[in-house]
Amino acid sequence: MEGKCIKLAVIELAKKRINSFLEGYRQNIALLGRSKEEIDFILENFILNEKYPDTVLLRIDGSYLEGKDIFKSAAYDVLSQYLDFYGYLDKLIIESSRYLSSTVNYIKETLKKNNFFFLDILELINKFVNESKKKCILVVKELQELATIFEHFYTDFSKFIILQRRCMVILTSSKLREAKKILGRELNLLFGSFEIVYLEEEESTLESYLFLSNLLKPLNPEPYFIGFFLNLLSSNAIYYEIFADVIKQFYRDNSEDSIVDIIENTLYSNSSWIFQKFINRIELIKERYRDFRQLLKLLIFISDGYIRKSDLAFLLHWDQKGLASKLQKLIDSSNLENLGNIYKIPDSLFSFWLSKVFKFYLVYPSNRERRYLAFKEAVYEEIALFKEEFAKEKAQRILNLFSSFRGDTLLIGDNRVRLPRLDKIKTISYPEKRFNILIGEGEEIAFVGVKEDVTQEKDILDFERITDPIKVRNLKKIFISLGMLENSARLVAKESKILLWDSEVVNKILKLYHKPIFL
Structure with missing residues (x-):
């Protein structure tokens, strides 16, 4: 079943840590993401989907409202x-008393409590193991929810994790920002003992393309069709x-009509799972x-x-302080990310739904027919x-991308990069070197090398030799590799102070500026 989940690397890592725990090594992991449903889906269907010898699996869920319910659930599982x-918990208590007298007596006494x-x-758990x-x-x-139910939650939990070596802990949280703070503050002494696994880290474009293509077999849609959904x-x-299920039902050909039918049945239909998920978020x-x-x-x-703060302030006629406060609320609730002077809705599908579905519920609250027509028109x-x-040609698409920049500051990986603001861009081709150079002028000058196939060390050196004679202030050099990128090329670019973007970085920027990714 593992091969049917795009988070295969996460699944393999988690199972490897579980097996290490069973062999006697201390292993604790935290699965952090933005979607509780996705975390549960991966956990229950791909990680905890098998029995482990001489091991009980105990789930503590913060969705219960009272501590007693959580305790009874834990006792039942054990x-x-x-x-x-x-069977019923009372029956289990009677049947277990012959084998686990200490554990059963503890359960009986604890159930008499009020708090x-x-x-x-x-x-x-201690008594049972x-x-x-x-x-x-x-x-x-959902770690944080339990902290609202139980007093002294983090203190009690910390001591347990330190002392109990026969129990492996798997934490989950869909409140990403809060979870990071907790693991660095309330559980700071344990931070080194937890391996943090982030579910929101995206797979490579190639892995995603192959995975979706395999899910759709025997269908064989055109790359643009798959690219649209990626x-x-x-x-x-x-x-x-x-x-994948809906595409198999409604795919007829690579036409726009097929895509609209698929979007309608996944996002527009108010009975669909995704629609209900997003409405709940609203x-x-x-x-x-x-x-x-x-x-x-x-x-x-x-x-x-x-996506720019300045644009939002102008269009909404809000003062900077008021806008900043509202942006922060959306960030704190995990509905928004700040990537410099640019803001992004982390869930691309939620963003699409807001602009193509939900917006028209607000514009046409009672006119169902007009709302539906507006939705279809927007999607087409x-x-x-x-x-x-x-x-379009890849070089042209890169040129169009750079035309979108307005001196934006963008967080790319761990680095904050100021993207050049270019008013005029021209292209020079170097067929013998098999790359193009975009030369942009504006508030600064930028040279952008674009290589569509394998980028080697010599390509970076050639780019450096061509651009080295230009001596001006605020000169920015960027080399874009849309094919394979050799490690030696990365090293040379770093030594030459050339910004080097591989296809994954470019695709992240393309998605941010609402443009099609490269496949």
């Missing part, structure tokens, strides 16, 4: 897995599963913030491509623009 028998602490659950001599994999879902899906495992914003109308308006503007227009740009 006893039912030990007996390999599933419950997370320590009660941890003590249950000591008495049964089995190991335990403790899955703590632009939307990012690397969310559930999205791939849902879209409802959470409404519940959490009194100024939700302005926040939703801001999200829609960003989804429509107004999006497909036409995508198809036109996708068909």
Whole structure:
């Protein structure tokens, strides 16, 4: 089943750590992402989908409202897995008393209490593993929610993790920003003992393309058809599963009509899983913030491509301080990312839904027919623009991309890069060297080398020799490799202070500026 999930690297790593734990090594991991549903999907279907010898699997879920319910669930999991028998908790307690007298007596006494602490659950695990001599994999879902249910949660949990070596802990959280702070603050002493796995890290474009193509077999859509959906899906495992199923149902050919039918049945239909997921996200914003109308308006503007703070302030007629406050609220709620002076909605599909579906629910709240026509018109227009740009030569597409820059500051990897603002761009081809150079002029001068096949050390050296005679202030040199990139080329570029972008970096920038990715 593993081969059917795009997060194969995450799955393999988690299973490797579980096997190491079973062999006697201390292993704890934290799965952090932006979608609770995706984390659960991967965890339950691909990581915890098999039984491990002499090991019980205990799930603690913060979605329960009371500590007693969580304790009873933990007791049920422990006893039912030990007996390999599933029934009412009272029945399990009776059947287990002959084998686990200490554990069962503790469960009975604890259930008489009125107030419950997370320590009660941890003590249950301690008693069980000591008495049964089995190991335990403790899955703590939505870490922060449990902290609101149990007093002294982090203190009790920290001591347990340090002392109990027969239990492996798997933490999950879809509140990414908060989770990072917790792992560095409340659980800071344990930070080194947790391996942090980020689900939002995207697979390479090639891996994503091959994965979706394999899911769609025996269909064989054209690259532009697959590319359109790759632009939307990012690397969310559930999205791939849902879209693959719907594409198989509604694919007729590579036409725009097929794509519109697929989008309608996945995003526009209010009975679809994705529609309901996104509406729930809207409802959470409404519940959490009194100024939700302005926040939703801001999200829609960003989804429509107004990604600069200065543009948003001008179009919305908001002062900088008020805008900054609202942007921060969206960032804190994981609905927005700040990448310099540019803002991005992390979930590309949510962004598309906001601009092509939800916006028209606000514009035409009671006119269902007009809303549907506006949706279809917007999607057809999006497909036409995508198809036109996708068909252009790669060098031309790079030129168009650089024409979009307005001196933007952008976080690329761990580096903050100021993208050149260019008013005039011309192209010079070097057929014998098999690359093009874009020369841009504006507030600064930029030389951009573009290589479509393998980039070697000599290509960087050739680019450096061609551009070295130009001695001006604010000169920026960028080399773009759209094919394979040799490590030696990276080293030479770094030594020569040339910004080197591989195809993955370029694709991230293309998606940010709402342009088709390279396949």
